[in-house]
């Protein structure tokens with residue numbers, strides 16, 4: 001949601017904070033601010049916009065001092081305004097805080113604090129943290145106690161970092177990440193390792209309810225009783241730091257282009273880990289699959305493959321609904337959670353619920369140190385490198401490729417995915433070679449208001465994924481549905497202004513799809529076919545290469561990604577940072 005960064009050390013803090021915030025901007029990007037300490041005073045600048053724009057306007061990087069905190073916001077409570085941007089002061093400017101998460105009891109706390117004379121400036125839930133810290137600090141003159149007492153009052157999820165005018169930085173977390181990076185010159189405290197990975201790969205992951213205090217000499221971590229605790233130093237892979245756009249205009253385009261190599265290299269991770277993963281799956285009675293958004297669409301395909309090829313009983317449930325349908329989950333079950341970030345709150349909630357029912361937890365993640373990986377009994381990595389564009393593209397292909405690897409192993413090589421990987425990589429390149437044509441199609445569709453995407457069987461999750469890409473990147477109302485369901489209601493919406501995209505490779509679903517296409521065409525809609533074979537019914541044709549039928553999902557998603565990217569450009573939207581969205585959805 002939001003990103004937090006703090007630094008205390010010997011270097012000029014402001015440029016460091018600005019750089020770190022730019023690297024974590026995918027987490028939230030509607031406003032930005034930093035506070036530093038200079039000559040025993042906190043100075044603060046903040047404003048609405050992306051880091052680069054606000055920095056240009058306010059020159060954030062010029063704030064003096066060697067201690068400070070910074071924040072990018074993704075609004076949850078309170079609209080996007082300068083006042084609601086972080087950092088927040090208490091009543092005076094002796095403490096400033098930055099926060100990520102949601103304080104569920106903020107209304108009660110606010111009323112209580114107003115009752116004793118505190119004056120609030122913003123509409124955010126976060127501001128109560130500043131006032132609580134201030135209250136307890138004024139009462140006790142002890143930063144450690146003030147932080148612990150503050151945390152004891154907070155309900156909900158939080159990671160916050162505060163600076164005090166004496167130069168101390170402190171922070172705490174509960175169900176939101178907070179990680180310390182240690183460098184020769186000092187320490188960072190950050191929401192994500194990307195906040196400091198350029199400077200150090202030594203990370204300390206704080207546990208829930210840990211409090212960290214950085215004063216002029218030491219870094220200390222305490223539990224909620226105030227006892228010192230030791231947390232191990234983790235060496236993080238440096239490659240995660242490679243987040244530049246290279247020759248591409250946007251991260252999203254770069255990530256789309258990385259997909260052929262990702263598929264070709266899929267499954268090269270430690271095969272013993274895959275083996276153990278498969279053993280756990282084999283020894284379960286039912287595999288429940290869960291995920292959110294794009295990762296859920298991968299789970300739908302995984303269910304199809306597990307049931308049809310590995311003959312494993314599998315059920316799928318979107319994570320945000322999982323806790324309401326726990327019947328049938330017990331200690332003979334496995335929950336397989338799929339998540340790029342490994343931090344999605346809905347997914348973590350589903351995992352907790354399944355754990356509670358006795359299920360074993362498997363996960364597929366991109367970040368080995370993520371919360372999801374850490375609470376799983378076993379996890380596998382999709383190994384696609386950091387995905388910066390907010391819309392999931394390469395992580396989806398990487399998740400799918402890993403699922404094919406797993407299912408192939410479970411069905412003793414019946415898919416022969418390993419042998420086909422190179423061919424699939426080539427097929428993706430062929431589609432990328434048609435980028436200009438898809439760009440032209442995007443120009444034709446720029447004024448479309450409604451796009452329906454239909455497919456059957458294993459293509460249905462791609463219809464959902466294609467619609468999601470068009471919604472989030474191009475802000476077009478798009479609906480993915482099974483082709484057969486169209487006639488059960490949605491057909492009433494089809495008319496001469498409608499566009500319908502049919503995912504129709506030459507497989508067992510094709511004849512029925514063509515019949516559906518004719519029904520739609522008869523109602524005046526424009527038909528866009530995505531297929532390896534042309535057909536007269538298509539008004540617009542997007543050609544994809546022929547591949548083994550079970551592998552089509554890997555390649556047929558690519559035209560949607562390219563189309564959505566160019567539609568975003570055509571509509572002057574920023575494809576890397578769609579409005580109202582954040583890369584890691586760490587709130588429920």
Ligand code: F6R
Pocket residue numbers: 291292293294295296338339340341342343344347390391392393468472583584585
């Ligand atoms: C869509 C998108 C989101 C995520 C969803 C889950 O492009 O990015 O729908 O797929 O928020 O995120 P992860 O996979 O990090 O759990």
